[in-house]
Amino acid sequence: MRPHTHPAPPARRSLALRTAAGALAVAATAAGCGAQVEDGAEDARTVTVRRCGEEVTYTTPQRAVAYEGGSADKLFALGLADQVHGYVMPPANPPVSESPWAEDYERVEFLGDDLLNRELVVDARADLVVAGWNSGFSDERGITPEILDDLGIQSFMHTESCYNYPGHPERVAPFEGLYTDLERLGAIFGVEDRAAEVVADLRERVDRVREDVPEGDPVPVFLYDSGTDQPFTAAAQVPPNDIIRFAGGRNVFHDLDERWTQVGWEAVVEAEPEVIIILDYGDQPAEEKIEFLKSSPATAELPAVQEDNFFVLDYNEGISGPRNVDGLEKFAEYLRDLRTE
Template sequence: MKASLDRQTGPLRATAAGLTAALLLSACGAQVEESTEARTVTVPRCGEDVRYTTPQRAVVYEGGSADKMFTLGLTEHVHGYVMPPANPPVTESPWAAEYAKVEFLGDDLLNRELVVDAKADFVVAGWNSGFSDSRGITPAILDGLGIQSFMHAESCFNYPGFPQRHTPFEGLYTDLERLGKIFDVEARAAETIRDMRERVDAVQAKAPAEQLPVFLYDSGTDQPFTAGRQVPPTDIITSAGARNIFGDLDARWTQVTWEAVVQGQPEIIVILDYNDKPAQEKIDFLKTLPATSKLPAVVNDRFFVLDYNEGISGPRNIDGLEKFGEYLRGVRP
């Protein structure tokens, strides 16, 4: 289904009425401001072209969505944010002052009722990490409610009907470019992307010659969850000069086996640090689990902690890359 968010009819009618009133008033010597038509622009949402009217009451889900808006100077367009327990406190964010200016809407998963109650006109989230068929909040459903939506490009590769592939970092740049068009801040977006690319290039230029094998541990005890090809930690690991042992899996966050982890013999383990599942608990588990206790990374105590918001799509991916790049350069196999 091709969604259309074209709302020109109402603004055009209002503009015509406004001009008529302005002419009548000016004949009487009154001073009035001219009415202007609402700005609209067509921008891809995954593989689907969608027409957007500049949003004024955005709801953003998780730190990555909020950070993308804040880094483009769009705080005044954000009504509020939803922040599940995995996210670190917003007071620790580089944009803590911006979070303080908008409303905290909830600490649970994104849902349709919350968005409607907030009178949102724009929702920013990822596919299957915010938007969800099973929870009844999808771009198509929001289209039907007259609420615009925006999906993280890195999550689009398995979006039903309109899939689109990006490497994770390119997905980040794509999101900033698209948001720049929607909100008419394209120059700011281009400058931000240029700065990010330069920072990535600087880390890559210092990458070690040998690509050490790395395992990212997200969560899970019976079977571990890890990062596949389609999520930012894989770009962080490879751009820094190492190799994700599960980087060939065509997936986002995915379940593997402990046997596969052992087979990969990681020299470094990256721990994704959740607010509600602290990194130290995961490190302690890996040190006591018989299957992992003899891995080179565990024996040599080579654990790198990646902040949750450095691991999901957002501007802090580049911070995570710089930190991991520095750590990697200090490791001697």
């Protein structure tokens, strides 16, 4: 989840496609995101969709591999379990049994609990890999869209992670990135109507929350991911920033044009947060983080700590995926209750 920027931009290249020889293709426009579809032989359906800022042509995947819960959830929300071969789930992720799509996770293969790597993808005979830039795909680990292109393996990146993708950046607000991903995946898999329904439902839920925000100044909110010497937090380019602002809060680090990033405790103290969101994941339980904030001299006097105003956000409600909206609804209710006390 924690990205590190690597400056070397990959050369622009289009995805090499293996289509059926001699298929006659007729271009048509797909619904949703302006994708161009070509239909010939049944196994030769192709569609051109943006992968971050780059136009890429895809064939319909049959053995997709998802990295982390957000990727798998997007595919399962679109009803694509039959076309998902498996998933990679690092230990930070909560158990998949807690997912709204637990039955779908049971139907596909668990491929490992390590970081995404090229060998795993090749061994799985994946024809599509879904992950984020620097949160799955990585120059350092040798698994990038460009490398997979050369191997004939298609890739799809979370749009919210594209703002600093080398060579082909794309800047989209995190929740808009979620909707965009669902529409683009819908086009890639040929389930545009289902994607439109899912996106419409999510947008309606978000609109209801925003309409119900109490009047008054936004509540200053600090998200605490981890870290003792320096805290790791959510900046402008990740879903919690939208969760906070749509619920009636103000992310005290909303002005940092990054995703997940380190800041100094001095900056947290100066921001005087009235609420602290604790990002909860497997290897660092929320209770331990709260205890640290209460016992550390640097944070013990913060307004949120003094008032015991802690909200626990599930890991998969904080990374890009349909459960972002669950997290928003819960946090908005928490802020409304706080304001009426």
